[in-house]
Every structure is written in structure tokens, then in C-alpha cells.
Amino acid sequence: MHFSIPETEVRSDENGSSYVAYNIHVNGVLHCRVRYSQLLGLHEQIKKEYGNNVVPAFPPKKIFTLTPAEVDQRREQLEKYMQAVRQDPILGSSEVFNSFLRKAQQETQQIPTEEVQLEIYLSNGQKVKVNILTSDQTEDVLEAVASKLDLPDELVGYFSLFLVQERGDGGCTYVRKLQEFELPYVSITSLHSPDYHIVLRKSYWDTAYDSDVMDDRVGLNLLYAQTVSDIERGWILVNKEQHRQLKSLQEKGSKKEFIRLAQTLKYYGYIKFDPCITDFPEKGCHVIVGAGNNELNFHVKLPSEQMKEGSFKVTRMRCWRVTSSQVPVANGTANPSSSSKCDVKLELAFEYLMSKDRLQWVTITSPQAIMMSICLQSMVDELMVKKSGGSIKKQMQKKRLNGSFQRSDSQQAVKSPPLLDSPDPSREQVVKLSTKLSSVSLRGLSSSNSASDISGNDFHGNYAFEGIGDDDL
Structure with a gap:
């Protein structure tokens, strides 16, 4: 943050x-x-x-x-x-x-401490209303939602609350993951906009943890609803045959099989960010960034209109940083300095091991730079835990004001999402562009699916990860 x-x-x-x-x-x-x-x-x-x-x-x-x-x-x-x-x-x-x-x-x-009802959204658009105090912190609200859904205590740590903004085009922007230092009710209320709401979403990256979640009925329903939603919004790429198989499993009510098939699809479990700007492979390139599978995926549009796609593995990032600067807003005047209003320009820059002996800084300019950084940090944290032989553990401590929550409401079931719509024809080209994506290098992808390496360097092993230190993170 x-x-x-x-x-x-x-x-x-x-x-x-x-x-x-x-x-x-x-x-x-x-x-x-x-x-x-x-x-x-x-x-x-x-x-x-x-x-x-x-x-x-x-x-x-x-x-x-x-x-x-x-x-x-x-x-x-x-x-x-x-x-x-x-x-x-x-x-x-x-x-x-x-x-x-x-x-x-x-x-x-200036929000007094009092009992209120807060709406939390699930990935399928379903609302869960929880009774909380305005002064309840993020962990308390998360536990209240879990209690309302009847999600077991041992699975609460697999999920997090995210602040999301709905866009006019029907899409959504993940602004940030709610943190331990904020009060969700106060955070959402202070925005004074109906476009913002809080969403419950899984907060891990390793798909192996899906099995733990799917062993529970509520966990399975939450993961299933999220998977269907990610497919519908185009975050997970699906061709016609895969769509037919998914729809068949959905009609049969085979949720586990549906998720297992989705796990094999491109970008399963990724969070996609709004279009932004990067300086790689050239300055001023428009890019769509996705975070998942221990990487940042780039879908780049070069100034020449050529499309290129590739991935930066978190295991090859030596370090990263987020910087902010104040950009004057002209406010309709010819002289920007005549306005005292400023926008905040955020940049995420990471130092990447392009080859065994060559590091290079790559910069992304995006309002979601902090969210990207949070994703990178959580990926590294998860890798470190796994490397040490550990696993996801519930790390929530009950910190109550005036005792525990009064949860008199009945438990709420997670509804199944509607059947999948036919895949968007405009996404077919993206599927074709992605067929020859290398997981360790950026490659140029033309309409004929021929590939040429942008960097001109091959990557070797996980050199950067082996040398990573706490000071770099």
C-alpha cells in the first residue's frame, strides 16, 4: 500500500x-x-x-x-x-x-460507531447483507460474511474482500484488497458513489488450493460462481469447443468437473486490470495486464498497431516499487497551473532478469499500480510459504468491540449463476493470438500465429527467485 x-x-x-x-x-x-x-x-x-x-x-x-x-x-x-x-x-x-x-x-x-447493515457482493452478483458495527475492521467483516454463508472457519483465510468499481461498459475495476488498517463500512461510505461495492473473492494463486475449497459445499459454490463470472467477463479465455464442454457440465450441475476443466484454460485464476501504458518493449505501448500463475501477463499493442503478448514471472523479478506523482488538472482552462486540483499518477516498476546476466526495469503506468503490487507481493508470500513446506493458514484474529457480533440472521445460500452465454466472437481472435505464448519470454504474435522473440534472449531457470531477499520485496 x-x-x-x-x-x-x-x-x-x-x-x-x-x-x-x-x-x-x-x-x-x-x-x-x-x-x-x-x-x-x-x-x-x-x-x-x-x-x-x-x-x-x-x-x-x-x-x-x-x-x-x-x-x-x-x-x-x-x-x-x-x-x-x-x-x-x-x-x-x-x-x-x-x-x-x-x-x-x-x-x-465523522461516522459514529453504531450497528449497520453492509452489503457484500459475490462474484455472481448475489448480495450478502451482514449486520456489523461501523467500527468493525476488515477481518471482522470477512468473518461476518463467512458466518452468514456458513463457510467453515478453516476456509475463511482463502478469501478476501476487494473494493471494486463498476464501469459504464458493464465491466469492473478491482481497486484494491481491503486492508487491516481500514474499516470497510467507512471506506465504502466515504466514496459517496453507487459505482463502488465490496466483493468477496478468493485470495490465493496456487490452483492446488482449489481442492481444499471444493471439499466444502459453500466453498465449492463460491469458487464455481467466481469461475463462471471470470469466463463471462472474458478473464478466462474459452474457445467454442471448450465452451460447449463447460455448458454441458453446467447443465448437469457438475460444478467440480466444471472447475477442473476451467483450471486447464488460459488465464484461470487471473485478475485482469484496465488498459494502461507500459515502456516495454517500447515506450508508450498500450497494454492489458493480468496477474496470476505467479506472473504478470502482458497483452501489448505497439505504436505500429502490432499485437504482442508474453509474461513476466515473479520468480525472475529482483524487486519492484510503486511511485506516485501529482499531475495538475487543467479543469477546462488553458493553463494547468491555474488549477489547484491534481490527479495522482501511479507507476509500478519492476527489475526483471531478462537473461542470466541482464536485468532491466519495466514500468507500468496505471491507477491500479498498487493493486498490481499487492498481487505480486501475495504471490511471493505464497511461494515462500510453499517453499518452506507450509500452506495457507487462517491468520485472522478476532478483535471485537464490546464483545462478539450479534448474528441473528439466517444463513444465506450461494446461488448458482445462470448458464454460460455463447462466447463473444471478438474474443476468438484473442484465443488465436495466445496459442503460442511462451511462459518465460515475450513473443510477437501476428495474425498468422508466427512468433518472434522480442527480447532476443532466452531465460534460464529461476535464478532471480533463488537470490530474492526480504529487502527486495
Whole structure:
């Protein structure tokens, strides 16, 4: 997650005294407004809990009123402090840090703690209404949904809640996975738009875990509904014969067989992102990025209109970073500087092992850069767990306010989606373009399906993964 403090505000407290508020943004969106004294209090808590040697440097107090230049300097220092805390594997996941952000989010949006009903969507469009508190964190809401669906406790950790935006063309954009430092009700309410909603989706990448989920009736229904939805929206590529087989299995009610056949299809289990821009293989290329199977898949349109497709394996990424910058919005005027409004430009850049001795940076410019980064990190985490001989474990801790949830509603069943529509003819060409995709290199694919290597280098083994370290991640 990308933390920034791009701006400050002069506000008044209940006594009429003015103070400087620092606006903390997460992924370019306002999360909370806090005073210097609040952040200093957080710093003191962290020091008390973890010691002076662990915490990053904090900007010192000033005796006299700060000048505008000094306020801006403090803003930059506080931004670096928040980023350093978040990036620390211990401090960034600590309850001290997360509870501070949750409380600040609630106070900023001025939403009192009370019982509410929150709608959570399933992949098939079905809504699950759960009774929660406005102050309940992500893990609590996830458990409430699982309880409503009768999903066993041991499978809750296989799923996550995602913030999704519906587009005008009927598609959807996955904005981010809801985090432990936010309150889902507050997050969705503060957007003030019916286009956003929260979706339950599986949060693992290794298809071997599908077997664990399919052993349970509810888990099977959730996975089946997600698979049908991904096929319908074109995230999973299906030709006519495969579509016929899937529809036959669907008509028979053979959900496990349906999923097993889908597992063999291209892009099963991938999350697809909105069209964006990349500098590979040339600057200014339009690209559709997909995340899955421990890779980022590129479907690139070159300036020459030629289509190329290929994959970047996470095991060959030495490191990656997300950067943000403020881009002035002209607001209809000829001079962009005349407007104080700014858009946030996000970029994901990763250093990739193109050949045994050659590393190269590849950059993606996309509003979903943070979501891409989250996908990469979760892939690496899953690989590390698997490499150490472990497996997915339920890591949710019950942190309640005033006791446990009151769940008096009856359990809700997951409805089966309607039968698959005929495959979109416009997707047939994509299937043909993809037939000779190499899993380890970018190849040019023409309408005749001939392939030519873009990079001109062959890849060898999993060299980058063997040398990967925590500092790179």
C-alpha cells in the first residue's frame, strides 16, 4: 500500500483554535486527517511497544509557530515517517499502527460507531447483507460474511474482500484488497458513489488450493460462481469447443468437473486490470495486464498497431516499487497551473532478469499500480510459504468491540449463476493470438500465429527467485 501526505489543511478545533491537519492518503485516496500531536502520540506508542532502536526518525517539535515553508518540510518528513513505519514488516502490521489508522479514518469521516447493515457482493452478483458495527475492521467483516454463508472457519483465510468499481461498459475495476488498517463500512461510505461495492473473492494463486475449497459445499459454490463470472467477463479465455464442454457440465450441475476443466484454460485464476501504458518493449505501448500463475501477463499493442503478448514471472523479478506523482488538472482552462486540483499518477516498476546476466526495469503506468503490487507481493508470500513446506493458514484474529457480533440472521445460500452465454466472437481472435505464448519470454504474435522473440534472449531457470531477499520485496 502506498502512503503519502500530499497536502495540509488549516482547520479549526471545537474551541475555535486553528491547527494544521496532515492529510494521509492511501493509494492516492484520502484515508484520514491527523494533527502533528496525534502522529507524535503514535510515535511514542510505537517506541514504548518496540523500543527506540526500531522506530524511524520523527520530526521534532517546534517552539514557535511554523512558517509555510516549515509546514511543508514537516509534511515531507511525516510522509517519510509513515512510509517507513508501513514498510517495516513488524511495525507496519502492528495493532498499534493499524488501530491508529482505523480510529483516524472513522474520526475523519465523522461516522459514529453504531450497528449497520453492509452489503457484500459475490462474484455472481448475489448480495450478502451482514449486520456489523461501523467500527468493525476488515477481518471482522470477512468473518461476518463467512458466518452468514456458513463457510467453515478453516476456509475463511482463502478469501478476501476487494473494493471494486463498476464501469459504464458493464465491466469492473478491482481497486484494491481491503486492508487491516481500514474499516470497510467507512471506506465504502466515504466514496459517496453507487459505482463502488465490496466483493468477496478468493485470495490465493496456487490452483492446488482449489481442492481444499471444493471439499466444502459453500466453498465449492463460491469458487464455481467466481469461475463462471471470470469466463463471462472474458478473464478466462474459452474457445467454442471448450465452451460447449463447460455448458454441458453446467447443465448437469457438475460444478467440480466444471472447475477442473476451467483450471486447464488460459488465464484461470487471473485478475485482469484496465488498459494502461507500459515502456516495454517500447515506450508508450498500450497494454492489458493480468496477474496470476505467479506472473504478470502482458497483452501489448505497439505504436505500429502490432499485437504482442508474453509474461513476466515473479520468480525472475529482483524487486519492484510503486511511485506516485501529482499531475495538475487543467479543469477546462488553458493553463494547468491555474488549477489547484491534481490527479495522482501511479507507476509500478519492476527489475526483471531478462537473461542470466541482464536485468532491466519495466514500468507500468496505471491507477491500479498498487493493486498490481499487492498481487505480486501475495504471490511471493505464497511461494515462500510453499517453499518452506507450509500452506495457507487462517491468520485472522478476532478483535471485537464490546464483545462478539450479534448474528441473528439466517444463513444465506450461494446461488448458482445462470448458464454460460455463447462466447463473444471478438474474443476468438484473442484465443488465436495466445496459442503460442511462451511462459518465460515475450513473443510477437501476428495474425498468422508466427512468433518472434522480442527480447532476443532466452531465460534460464529461476535464478532471480533463488537470490530474492526480504529487502527486495
